[in-house]
Amino acid sequence: MSEPTPKQLAFIDDISAATGIGFTGRTKQEASDYIDENIGLYRDLIEAEMESSHGDWGCRDD
Structure with a gap:
């Protein structure tokens, strides 16, 4: 099995920081x-x- 890519790990860090889900x-x-x-x-x-x-402001749903 291959390891996660640096791009995946960076995005996972963002998700984890925002959600608290490790x-x-x-x-x-x-x-x-x-x-x-x-x-x-x-x-x-x-x-x-x-x-x-x-x-x-800036909502595109309007």
């Missing part, structure tokens, strides 16, 4: 699974943070 895997596949399982929550948290900082 990564304990050791393979590229486990890294991919972690990202797939947590990316939705990560994006929701980033979006909520942006809205709280900037309000509705």
Whole structure:
């Protein structure tokens, strides 16, 4: 099994910092699974943070 890529590990660090969900895997596949399982929550948290900082300004849903 191959190790996670540097790009995967950097993104996992961002996800973990935002969500508090740690990564304990050791393979590229486990890294991919972690990202797939947590990316939705990560994006929701980033979006909520942006809205709280900037309000509705720049919202593309209008």
